[in-house]
Amino acid sequence: MSETIINLEHIDITFHQKKRVIEAVKDVSIEIEKGDIYGIVGYSGAGKSTLVRVINLLQVPSAGKITIGNDVTFADGKVQLQGAALRQKRQKIGMIFQHFNLMAQKTARQNVAFALRHSDLTKEEKAKKVEDLLELVGLADRADNYPAQLSGGQKQRVAIARALANDPEILISDESTSALDPKTTKQILALLQDLNQKLGLTVVMITHEMQIVKDICHRVAVMQNGHLIEEGSVLDIFSNPKEPLTQEFIKTATGIDEAMVKIEKQDIVQNLAADSVLVQLKYAGHTTDEPILNDIYKRFEVSANILYGNIEILDNVPVGEMIVVLSGNRPALEAAQEAIKSADIALTVLKRGA
Template identity: 45%
Template structure:
């Protein structure tokens, strides 16, 4: 369990004080994957680095597993940090050391005995799928393999919390997906709480249970990933989600539309039902799809469709009411000519 209470972080610059994190309050449950989303300068990296006190907050509290890290003495904080792993965007591996030696470096910091160190390194290599790279140097690895070493190193001391600082931003899409699946596997099998920051909504959609959206150092929206994707409130959140779920239809196509244009959303199991086909059969209307897809967020379907409905106004009204009665959210974008 992580509690962030009224947390602020100020930076002194030549132009004066800059508020990097501005009175943030968050609660992150044990065992969940929590995403923090925002553009550059939103304060998400500062917030993440405050969680393990790599950056000391100006004010506020950081509680991890019931302990306020801001009140710990130096040695107590060092021990607490051993249970907080961190994965970085640019890997930060030691180029002169082998893969095994890079992982062992974290174990040495915890004064792990030599015989335990060897077996733990081998265990971690198997966990991240790099058993055959044990004696290889970082320069001989791909970006995805380097990040797997970083993950193994972060897991070395059996942390209860894993912080991911843009962990996939330097990777191609396929490699990103494999790393996210590895992180989700680690989360499920080891019950490790994961907090990750990103500016990519596809990352959040793939792995996170809950999320917060940051702007100018503040949290502007927070909630379950599914609910935020299906019903975003803040304008910034809507902007982020449009990068994944786009309803843009060329103006030339819209100009030819003579019927009513409706946006239809189906949540959960309703997304797999034939609501639209049933609607067309029950009422004297014709449907024409302009845009549509079914996305899966945490394996739960979310159906999104933009369609033209042609017919008499009363029939269109009844058709819309029918879809709403079947569990759809319907918004009339444009009435027929």
């Protein structure tokens, strides 16, 4: 049975600035299971980073209740854990940031060791731990380099090693790949995935990029204007996004919007024949293995001209999308579309021939 490690219940966070009242987070409830990789996605100003400050116990919510592990940390606008108990709980939550937050005058080794300054370990034990952490993130050979001598990806690896120094149960990534190029981003995401599996870490990814969520998260929450507007497994959200903002994020992540700009300029689409229809097909799971377009040709003599196709693996399940021109006589076209839908494929008509 799964175990909840982070439980947010009806969280409100309100700031008072002179004559302004800012409701940064409004009635947000989230459950994150132990060992999960959980994405919180939204544009700037959605309330993501404010919510993070509640999870890492740096911001007391105006209302609501937060439980980390078995401990109620905040409730009804008050701190429940005090003193040493609160400090110990915070130590179990590691943080990595967009701009790394490394100390320029300290080497990679010294930056990681800095996180252990209050540890009860001996000097030798601290040195061994730092060495092991740098080895874990693939930077053992750069231990004596200063941040200025490291690439962006290497700096982030140092920051990850530092975040792991106190053996956290939870690792929060606050836009940690936003300053990195696409190749380095994939490397850092692969590292976080590896740490999640090796150490049993619960990882919370705060991001404005649904591509990040698609690559490594198990579940995702979408925020807008302080509200949680949609939440579910990555597979469910990508297969059936309900809210307009979520649909917008997913179109960007899958590249379908960019593809459609080019598709719409093609002659076959601009001058769509009277016996043709332009459709979008979305499918998941075993359906991706079925030769459905071949079948509709055999059954209805409806041909399919594939203008765009993409299959990805989300949470070990294949998910596909196609843009297709279907051609045939009108009754056959209608029958073919119904057959496609009955095969658990979502079909959207984008354009009909004149």
